[in-house]
Amino acid sequence: MLKGKTVVLGVTGGIAAYKTASLASMLVKQHADVQVIMTEHATNFITPVTFETLTGNKCMVDTFDRNFQFQVEHVALARRADIFMIAPATANVIAKVAHGLADDMLTTTFLACKKPKYLAPAMNTQMYENPITQDNLETCRRYGMHVIAPDSGYLACGDTGAGKMPEPEELFEYIMLELACEKDMAGKRVLVTAGPTREAIDPVRYITNHSTGKMGYAIARAAARRGARVTLVSGPVELKAPLGVELVPVTSAAGMFQAVTAAAADQDMIIKAAAVADYRPSHVGTEKTKKTDGAMSIELERTDDILAWLGAHRTPGQLLCGFSMETQNLLENSRAKLEKKHVDMIVANNLKTAGAGFGTDTNVVTLITGDGTEKLALMTKDETAHEILTRLMAMGADAGWTGGGEKLS
Ligand code: CTP
Secondary structure (H helix, E strand, C coil), X not given: CCXXXXXXXXXXXXXXXXXXXXXXXXXXXXCCEEEEEECCHHHHCCCHHHHHHHHCCCCEECCCCCCHHHHHHHHHHHHHCCEEEEEEECHHXXXXXXXXCCCCHHHHHHHHCCCCEEEEECCCHHHHHCHHHHHHHHHHHXXXXXXXXXXXXXXXXXXEEEEECCCHHHHHHHHHHHHCCCCCCCCCEEEEEECECCEECCCXXXXXXXXXXXXXXXXXXXXXXXXXXXXXXXXCCCCCCCCCEEEEECCCHHHHHHHHHHHHHHCCEXXXXXXXXXXXXXXXXXXXXXXXXXXXCCCEEXXXXXXXXXXXXXXXXXXXXXXXEECCCHHHHHHHHHHHCCCCEEEEEECCCCCCCCCCCEECCEEEECCEEEECCCEEHHHHHHHHHHHHHHHHHHCCCCCCCCCCC
16 A cells, blocks of 8 residues: 555664564555664664665665765655654654754754654653653644654653553554545545444343444544544444544444434535444343343334434535445345435445455445445455445535535535
């Protein structure tokens, strides 16, 4: 996903420098051209050969080479970069870049670079919390640099507190959010629902389903990477919210109804991937239900159908997409939902199809619209997410959406 993109990684002298090797490797796997510039201090923690082996590029080490051609190359690299991330960023380098100091290769190239810049501070807690460092970080933010908040925990120096560099997977997400996709959804507001709901029986038990939230989270991630402003209303799942997405956690169908209907009017697109309970217990016990010798039954009542509500209250220009999971008569049942709930698209999948269904990383879906039916091949949920968004964006264009993406009203 990063083919043709140049990522410049600045590595400074902190113990977290070893983690940046994993980051470089992840970027290379996405076909990015990864250029690493190290400070001399950083070479005390990790060797340039590690980065050269991983990236296939010469790692520039910061003995400021006075050779003119080399300096010009650096300006060229600053120009070629699509993103520049300093990870780990020591208190020292943060102080330098906050004040425009350019006394070595890394800071020179950083100062010359006009593309998005990220700092991943990593240092001792006292240094991090020092008002001087905090002021410097504020200055960096004021100049448009992105500061990635450090994690808290046990630090290499023996202290416990803030100052730990986030794991490479998290840094990778920042780069992917910035570079992985064309921003064709910039300015669009998208609400996605995901996961199951839980309907309480008593304080101990609940009714739910097997949804893991993977499909909805994949859609939210894809939309955010394409530049949309994404709200993710999620039932209880084990997944971490994608970077750049506003998470609204809910538990029950009633909670999801409230969260979705409260935000609905502002959305250009609402995609309901959640597996919402159709029924909930009519009475929720305040105490644990004790067993008896005989059988027992639980009376259920209908929950509100959120998608149907959205279909009845849609705002001008808004696109609605529902999901349909069936075990038989997939197309017939799903088209009936499209019409009954007044939505623009139903993403239908059969639980019994190999590669589709709960918990898998792949899906096999059929997109049903007023214009027809399109069966997509087996693909990852991430790929499926992009296909769905691309179709919805095309429908938006047909409906007169403008490039700026503001909802018609
Ligand atoms: N849905 C919803 N609110 C509900 C139930 C479902 O918004 N209370 C939405 C789901 O998020 C999904 C779509 O409706 O996008 C279809 O859900 P599904 O359960 O497959 O269909 P139902 O209409 O509930 O019909 P049935 O359960 O009979 O298949």
